[in-house]
Structure formats: C-alpha cells, structure tokens
Amino acid sequence: MIARLQLFLAQRLPLASSVIPAAGGARWPLHLVIAVMCFLASVALGITMTVSRVADDWSADLAGVITVQIKPRPDLEIESQISEAMRILSETPGILSATEIPQQSAAELLEPYLGSVELPDDIAVPHLIDVRLDADREPDLSALALRLQDAVPGAELDDHFRWKSRLAAFAGSLEGLALAALGLIIAATIGIVVFATRAAMEANREIIEVLHLIGARDVFIAGEFQAQFLWVGLRAGVLGAVGAAALLFALTLFSSGRGEFFLPGLGVTWTTYPALILVPLLSATVAFLTARTTALSVLSRTL
Amino acid sequence: MVRFENVGMRYGMGPEVLRDVSFQLSPGSINFLTGPSGAGKTSLLKLMYLASRPSRGQISMFGSDVSQLGREDMPDLRRRIGVVFQEFRLLDHLSAFENVCLPLRVATSPSANYEADVRELLTWVGLGERMNATPPTLSGGEKQRVAIARAVVAQPNLLLADEPTGNVDPEMGIKLLRLFTELNRMGTTILIATHDMSLVERTLEAGHLHIDGGNISTMREARVDPRGRPVELK
Numbered sequence: 001m002i003a004r005l006q007l008f009l010a011q012r013l014p015l016a017s018s019v020i021p022a023a024g025g026a027r028w029p030l031h032l033v034i035a036v037m038c039f040l041a042s043v044a045l046g047i048t049m050t051v052s053r054v055a056d057d058w059s060a061d062l063a064g065v066i067t068v069q070i071k072p073r074p075d076l077e078i079e080s081q082i083s084e085a086m087r088i089l090s091e092t093p094g095i096l097s098a099t100e101i102p103q104q105s106a107a108e109l110l111e112p113y114l115g116s117v118e119l120p121d122d123i124a125v126p127h128l129i130d131v132r133l134d135a136d137r138e139p140d141l142s143a144l145a146l147r148l149q150d151a152v153p154g155a156e157l158d159d160h161f162r163w164k165s166r167l168a169a170f171a172g173s174l175e176g177l178a179l180a181a182l183g184l185i186i187a188a189t190i191g192i193v194v195f196a197t198r199a200a201m202e203a204n205r206e207i208i209e210v211l212h213l214i215g216a217r218d219v220f221i222a223g224e225f226q227a228q229f230l231w232v233g234l235r236a237g238v239l240g241a242v243g244a245a246a247l248l249f250a251l252t253l254f255s256s257g258r259g260e261f262f263l264p265g266l267g268v269t270w271t272t273y274p275a276l277i278l279v280p281l282l283s284a285t286v287a288f289l290t291a292r293t294t295a296l297s298v299l300s301r302t303l
Numbered sequence: 304m305v306r307f308e309n310v311g312m313r314y315g316m317g318p319e320v321l322r323d324v325s326f327q328l329s330p331g332s333i334n335f336l337t338g339p340s341g342a343g344k345t346s347l348l349k350l351m352y353l354a355s356r357p358s359r360g361q362i363s364m365f366g367s368d369v370s371q372l373g374r375e376d377m378p379d380l381r382r383r384i385g386v387v388f389q390e391f392r393l394l395d396h397l398s399a400f401e402n403v404c405l406p407l408r409v410a411t412s413p414s415a416n417y418e419a420d421v422r423e424l425l426t427w428v429g430l431g432e433r434m435n436a437t438p439p440t441l442s443g444g445e446k447q448r449v450a451i452a453r454a455v456v457a458q459p460n461l462l463l464a465d466e467p468t469g470n471v472d473p474e475m476g477i478k479l480l481r482l483f484t485e486l487n488r489m490g491t492t493i494l495i496a497t498h499d500m501s502l503v504e505r506t507l508e509a510g511h512l513h514i515d516g517g518n519i520s521t522m523r524e525a526r527v528d529p530r531g532r533p534v535e536l537k
C-alpha cells in the first residue's frame with residue numbers, strides 16, 4: 001500500500017527530477033498573486049464565520065425572551081400598571097417567569113451614548129419586564145400583546161422580532177457578499193493559472209514535442225504541469241492563509257481590548273483558524289484542475 | 304513494415320520537398336538513406352516518426368494507414384519507433400542517464416527496473432563516466448551517443464537514425480554501426496540517413512535508398528537473412 005502510494009507520488013509529483021523543468025525563481029510572481037488571492041479568500045472566510053457566529057449568538061440570547069415595556073402615564077399610578085401587567089402575564093400559559101427589571105435613571109441608561117450629562121429629572125424612563133417563554137409551548141404573542149394593551153394603557157410587548165430579522169438579514173447579506181468575493185477570487189485564480197500554464201507550455205514547447213515523439217501520452221505531459229501547479233497552489237495558499245490568520249488574530253487582540261457596549265465579542269473564535277486550512281487545499285485543487293484542463297486542451301491542438 | 308506510395312510533402316505553402324516518393328522497408332532489414340544536403344532526408348524521416356503529415360500519397364506504418372490514425376493512436380505507434388534526431392533533441396536539464404531513461408519512463412510504470420539496463424547501455428557506448436552529466440556539458444559526439452542510446456533503449460521495432468555518426472570518429476562510427484546491427488539481429492528494422500558512404504559500403508546486406516531533389520531511387524535492395532544471421536560488416 002505504502003509502496004504503491006510512493007509509486008503514485010513519484011509518478012505524479014516532481015520529487016526526483018521532473019521531465020519539464022520547474023521554472024524555479026521565475027515563478028515567484030505567480031506565488032505572490034495566488035498568495036494574495038488566498039489571503040483575501042481567508043479574510044472573507046474569517047469575517048463571514050465571525051459575523052454569522054455573532055449573529056447566531058445574539059439571536060440565541062434573544063430566543064425565548066420577550067420584553068414588556070410600560071410607559072409611565074401622568075394619569076395613572078405606575079405601580080398599578082406594573083402589577084396589572086404581571087397579573088396578566090402570570091395567567092398566561094407558556095410563560096416561565098416574568099421579572100421586573102430594576103429601574104435606572106434615564107441619565108444612567110443614556111450615559112454610554114451621551115456621556116455623563118445633566119438631564120432634567122422628569123424624563124420618563126419606561127419600566128421593563130423581562131419575560132421568559134417556555135420553548136415547548138410558546139404562547140400566542142399577538143393575542144398577549146392585544147390583551148396587555150387593552151388592560152394596561154401604555155404597555156407594549158416587544159418580541160425583538162424586527163431586531164432579530166434585521167440582524168439575520170445583515171448577517172445574510174454579509175455572507176452573500178463574502179461568497180461573491182470568494183467566487184470572484186476563485187475565478188481570478190483560475191484565470192491566472194490558465195495564463196501561467198499556457199506560458200509554461202510555450203516555454204517548454206520543444207520538450208513537449210520531444211516527449212510526444214518518444215511516445216508520451218497527453219496525460220503524462222499534462223501530469224508534469226498539474227503537479228507543478230498543485231505545489232504552487234499549496235505553497236501560495238499556505239502563505240496567504242497564514243498571513244490572513246495573523247491579521248485576524250491581531251484584529252481580535254485589538255478589539256477585545258476595548259469593551260464595546262453594543263458590539264460584544266466581535267473577536268474571531270478559535271474555530272475560525274482550523275477552517276482556514278480549507279484555503280490552501282482549495283487553491284491547490286483549483287490550480288491542479290485548472291493546469292490539467294489547460295494542458296490537455298493545449299496538447300489536443302498539437303500533432 | 305513501412306510503405307510509401309506516391310508521397311508528396313511540403314512545408315506550409317512552400318514547394319514540395321518530397322515528390323512521388325514510393326519505397327518500402329521490409330521487416331528486419333537494415334537500410335541507408337543518402338543524398339545531398341537539403342535533399343529531404345530529414346523530411347522523409349519526419350513523416351515516418353509521425354512529426355509531419357504528407358500533403359499527398361499514402362503512408363503505411365506497421366500495416367496501418369497513417370492518415371486513418373487519430374491523435375490517441377499516435378503514442379502506441381511512436382513507442383514502436385526509436386529516433387535519433389539529427390540535432391539530438393536531448394532534454395538539457397536532465398542528466399544523460401535520465402535522458403536515456405525517458406522512453407521507458409513515459410511508456411512504463413515507474414516501478415519498472417530498467418536502471419541497470421540503461422547503465423549497461425551507456426557504458427557500452429562509452430559514456431560510463433559521463434552518465435550524470437547534462438547535455439550542455441557533453442561534447443557533440445557524446446551527445447550523439449546519448450541520443451542513440453535513448454533511441455535504442457526500448458528496443459523499438461523500427462529505428463530511424465538521422466546522421467547518427469556525423470559527430471564521432473570513424474572508429475566510434477563503426478562501433479555504433481555495430482550497435483545498430485546488434486539491434487537489427489534482435490528484429491529491429493533500421494533506416495540510417497547518412498552522408499558517410501563508407502558505412503553503406505561496409506554493410507553489404509543493407510538496402511540503399513538515394514534521395515535527390517525530392518525524388519527517391521532504390522540503389523540496392525536490402526537482403527534479410529531468413530535464419531536471422533547477423534548482418535556482416537566488412
């Protein structure tokens with residue numbers, strides 16, 4: 001088994017001396033371009049994974065949670081509004097708990113946005129009730145909303161639906177954008193490899209002719225090129241992915257240093273880094289298949 | 304083995320360099336092809352090793368009509384033909400040894416144990432010491448012998464040699480001729496294009512084709528010993 005694998009490798013990979021000379025130093029521009037492509041692909045992948053994870057986290061935090069908001073009215077006692085709302089909630093099946101969130105002053109709530117400023121005392125801050133739902137038998141929220149509005153003037157039910165759907169749409173469009181970028185990057189890489197394969201074949205035209213004349217099949221000759229480009233794709237891919245990993249890591253360090261209030265944990269998680277292994281594998285595969293197809297099609301036009 | 308009938312050939316839109324060429328090589332024969340420079344010897348060989356197509360006429364190799372063959376049939380046919388190119392056409396980045404291995408490498412699995420045979424052959428042509436040298440560091444005569452070794456290593460059914468003794472001294476020329484007769488004894492049909500009439504005179508059983516101005520004439524028919532006795536050299 002091992003011996004057969006070694007045979008296979010010796011035949012496919014230019015380990016000993018390849019029949020087509022590797023262009024050696026002349027190949028660095030190709031490595032550079034493909035490495036840049038792989039870097040961009042890795043960054044796109046890293047950002048997509050981070051965004052979808054953050055969106056998932058936020059959605060999960062908000063799943064099974066609704067908030068009842070009660071605005072104080074000058075004509076009503078706020079305590080009775082709250083106790084009426086609590087009574088309705090406790091009568092509704094499918095609700096695990098309802099807790100009043102301790103009231104803060106408007107100044108405290110607004111401090112992260114406005115800084116510590118003097119606010120007039122009479123700004124009415126709504127009272128909030130945090131409601132946990134039983135995931136197995138969620139109550140009919142629109143009916144509950146109507147009952148609350150009827151019974152408690154100034155009460156409003158917020159199921160975070162709009163927020164969640166906007167978050168999902170945002171994450172979705174970012175993912176779509178990254179996917180489109182990835183597609184373009186792959187297309188550009190294919191174009192580069194086609195170009196480079198043709199140039200390499202042109203440079204080795206004489207050798208290819210001799211190989212044909214001594215009885216080499218197209219697949220043998222194409223094999224030489226596909227093996228060379230496989231390695232180019234792999235090396236450049238590793239380079240690009242490592243560069244992107246370094247960048248993402250630096251960004252994570254940078255952003256975790258600052259405790260942002262409304263964008264918690266925009267850091268790249270550890271699961272992102274193993275996923276970047278896909279990038280060199282993908283670029284090696286793309287380079288291999290493209291070089292093979294290009295070589296075979298060029299060869300099919302020779303005698 | 305090889306049969307040409309009224310074959311004409313031209314390069315691009317140029318004049319015909321071969322006109323109404325008809326001849327045949329019988330299996331197991333040794334043949335010489337002579338003619339002045341520019342007469343069309345190399346062009347004729349190119350038709351045989353399938354590097355060019357005729358513009359008219361019919362060529363049959365090993366019994367199959369060449370015009371009927373597709374690209375995918377070519378490698379199998381070419382593997383039955385060994386060629387010593389006039390300008391050698393060695394791969395400069397490979398050693399002499401690797402160059403000689405090439406026909407075996409493209410035709411067989413890499414597991415095949417041909418290295419010892421290749422070493423023996425190179426030693427026989429006097430390159431035992433220069434096996435790992437690359438062609439650019441070899442002399443003209445040394446390159447020629449590498450080219451010959453590459454052409455014969457796979458024991459082809461047909462050997463086409465274009466000026467194979469042009470760059471070596473007469474002694475080595477005879478030694479190489481002996482290599483060809485040895486190969487011929489094992490069944491290979493041989494065609495040698497040469498300017499060297501002494502080779503032709505030395506090999507009495509060999510056929511002799513002469514080409515001039517694109518026309519071919521058979522000067523002497525090859526004799527093939529039915530008992531497979533080696534061709535004698537004078």
Ligand SMILES: Nc1ncnc2c1ncn2[C@@H]1O[C@H](COP(=O)(O)OP(=O)(O)OP(=O)(O)O)[C@@H](O)[C@H]1O
Pocket residue numbers: 314317320338339340341342343344345346347389
């Ligand atoms: N690739 C080519 N394109 C155009 N004309 C060619 C080409 N190769 C050869 N010729 C012409 O064809 C004619 C025959 O050439 P060829 O090489 O067959 O001669 P030759 O008999 O091998 O000569 P020599 O003994 O010098 O090797 C010559 O007139 C040559 O100029």
Ligand SMILES: [Mg+2]
Pocket residue numbers: 344345346389465
């Ligand atoms: Mg010639």
